[in-house]
Structure formats: C-alpha cells, structure tokens
Amino acid sequence: MSARLSSGQPRLDAILQGGLPANGINMVIGAPGSGKTILTEQYIFRNATVERPALYLTTVSEPFDKIIRYAQNLEFFDASAMGTRVIYEDLGAALRDRGLPGVLTRVDGLIKEHHPGLVVIDSFKALHAFATDQAEFRRFLHDLAGRLSALAASSFWVGEYDSADSSEASEFAVADAIIALGTSRVSERKTRILEIRKLRGSGFAAGEHAYRITAAGLDVFPRLADALETSDFALGTTRQSTGVDALDTLLADGYWPGSTTLVCGPSGVGKTLIGLHFIFQGAKAGQPGVIATLQENRTQLARIVEGFGWSLDQQGVHLMARSPVDVYIDEWVYELLDLIEKTGAKRVLIDSLADLYFTIGDPVRFREWMYSLTQRLVRIGVSLFTTLEVPDLFEVVRVSEQGMSHLADNVLLLQYIRRDSRIERALTVLKTRASRHDPEVRSFEISKEGIVLGPSPAQQPSKV
DSSP: OOOEEOOSOHHHHHHTTSSEETTOEEEEEESTTSSHHHHHHHHHHHHOOSSSOEEEEEOSSSOHHHHHHHHTTSTTOOGGGBTTTEEEEEOHHHHHHHHHHHHHHHHHHHHHHHOOSEEEEETSGGGGGGOSSHHHHHHHHHHHHHHHHHHTOEEEEEEOOOTTHHHHOTHHHHOSEEEEEEEEEETTEEEEEEEEEEETTSOOOOSOEEEEEETTEEEEEOOOOOOOOOSOOOOOOSOBOOSOHHHHHHTTSSBOTTOEEEEEEOTTSSHHHHHHHHHHHHHHTTOOEEEEESSOOHHHHHHHHHTTTOOTTSTTEEEEEOOSTTOOHHHHHHHHHHHHHHHTOSEEEEEOHHHHHHHHOOHHHHHHHHHHHHHHHHHTTOEEEEEEEOSOSBSOOOSOTTOOGGGOSEEEEEEEEEETTEEEEEEEEEEETTSOOOOOOEEEEEETTEEEEOOOGGGSOOOO
16 A cells, blocks of 8 residues: 555544545645645644655745644644744745746745655645736646656645636646535534545545544544445344333343334333433443433433432443534544443433434435444444434324334334323334334333333223
C-alpha cells in the first residue's frame, strides 16, 4: 500500500481507507465557515517534519497572521513548530504586483529555501481573478502542478467553490482528491456534511458523513451504511429472559441472544417500562446493559426506575441520555458503540426510534442505518430492544411507517382496549423469528413490580 497522510482523526482516515494518498494534489472546498482551513491545518500539524516542513501560502483572502491567531485556539496547534515544521508565507504581494507569473516565481523561491513536504495554497480559487484569460490560468495550473509533482510533496488547494465550479474550474480535473465540506438541512435542523468527491487510485466510503468543528479540529462520523458481511459468526443458544415471566412464556422462554426486539404502542402504554425490565433483568443475570434514551434526562429516569425498585446506579446498568435537539444520528451511534465496547454490554435499550428517525427525515437512509446497527450488534452478541410510538390509541392498524418491523426478530404490540367504562392495557407478540410464540392478546397492569401480565381480555368477566 502506498504511503498515506493521516488527519489525526481515526474515523476520517477510515473514510479514506487509511488516509489521503501521499504526494497528491488535494482540494478542500466548501462555503465560508465550513472548516476548510481547520481541516487543512489538522493535516499539516500532523504530518510536517523539520526535514520536510509544511509551507502554508495565503493569497488574497485572510491574512496569514489572522489564520495563525485562530489556529492557536486549536488543540493540535504546536507553537514550537512555527518556523521549523510549519511555515506561513504570504503570496498576496507577489500576486498583486506580478500576477500569476509572480506567484510561480515566489513559489519557486520558497520551495528552494524550505524543501517542503506539504504545500498549502489558501485561497486557491482567488487566483482565478488574476488570470488575463482562461488559457493563462490553464498554463499556470500546468506549471504549478508540474513543480509540485517534481517536489514529491502533498498539496492542499483550499477554496470556496460551489457545485457549479466542479464542472467548470480546470483545477478539479488536476486534483487527485477532492474533500467537500457543506451542510444538509432537514426542516429547521442543519447538519455539517463531509463528502469525498474524488480520490484517485484509492477506494473510499461514499456518501455524506456528518462532522462537527471542535477544539480538536474536525470530528467526523462516518455514515453508518454497512455492506452485507458474509463471514461466519457464532450465535448464543441460551434464551434471555425479558424480565417478565409471563412474557417469557409467550416468547417460548425469552429472546434469542443477539436478537432485535421492537415494541410498538401509543403514548403512555408502557413501552419504556418493558424495555427497562429487559435491561435490569440482564444486569441481575450478569449481562451489562445500556439505556440509550432521548426521552428523559438522568434525574427524570432515576425517578421512574426507583418507583419500581430499581436504581440507575445498579452494577451493570449504564445510561446514555441525550437531547433529541441538534443530535447527529451517526455521532450518536458511534458514541453508543464506544460505550458498548467500554462496558462489555450485552443488552441495549433505545428509547425511542422516532426521535432518531426525525434527525434524518429520510426513510431509506433510516432503514440502511437500522440495518447496519442491527448487523453490527448481532455479530458481537448484543441484544437490542427498541421502542416506537404509533399514533393509534385503539385498534392499532400499522406498526411502523418507516418499515422497521421487518428488521426486528421480535415484535411486541402494546395497545389500549376499551372494556365497558374502563380502558385496559394489552400486549400481543406479533412476531418471533426462528421460534414459536403465542399470539394471544394478554391484558397487563403496571404495578410497583412493573409490568404484570393477566389473562386474555376475552377471558375476563365484564366490569361495570
């Protein structure tokens, strides 16, 4: 494998299948404020050496002293590298006085003086304004690319290009890699998006990947969209208790290890509670679990579980409570996967899928996300329990408008049933994959012990 440049961010390097190929011409494009300069500086501070320093050349956009001032607030900035490993120079004067030929002369001098291993030109797009015509710019582009190739240096051309530029600007054809930074909008929510538009001589993870700008630089969250994994893996053969004895019986002794369970029902019917039974039963049996909720904060959930004799401080119970406001679904899922690995969790409760779905708003994207998550968990023997609210209070006619039920191994339906002057709760096992189950409708009550199943509503005497 050819040498690669690491960004210092493992997930971004994974998108690039190990990093950017060394000694190529890389374009970093996007709107103002999208993080182009920060990403470029991540690369130069990570890879520059005293023997082959990074040469950061500004044109007529932001002056280099302003770039340095903002860079000092970033964790990867190394003041001791300034002037040795990382060298900032201004091309503005040469550009204004002598145009593009002056730039080439100035670049030749700086290359001869510093022998750089990385060369940045920011902003590259600004150079277009100093060409007398398109032919002159193409000649300049050819001469510059030739110099950089002969130098065997990795180059970064940074600019505020838009989608129309990619078909018109000649530098896009010259570039070996193109990293585009932008935003995606769903309703009033905006998500920062990184996309690899081109990577010559290498594969990469296609699609839009969310990122945030932090003090450590760009934190990237690869799009969760796994291809089918064909290698064999072992599945457990001992059933896991649901935490509700009567439900275990309906499911033929509980859930299979690594299975995915979807519980659907209207508001307040007990979806979260039946998931909590599963988590706390697992902790009691020595199987750590994670409660991943976008419904309550720790204080609210602590009050709920304590009412049933449980505690969030119980050994083997781990909470990941997040707000549904400004959540990136791929950032959220990598945090969950990291927590599962750290705690050795074998059971996970996600409450609820609806909150996660609305962060995307695209049913196709959500299905591929759910497929990828369930496949990752089953391969490591983690059982997933998810909740989903349905709009029907009585006589539920559909389980999931997002088509989630086909990905679940077990589907439980909780609903309200009118019974004379009373409203009762009822549970039905709609589906268990690779197992028998009892599809009977069973009434249940919520007591201080949690969910207690009763007989079928049809078997109960009428109450007035």
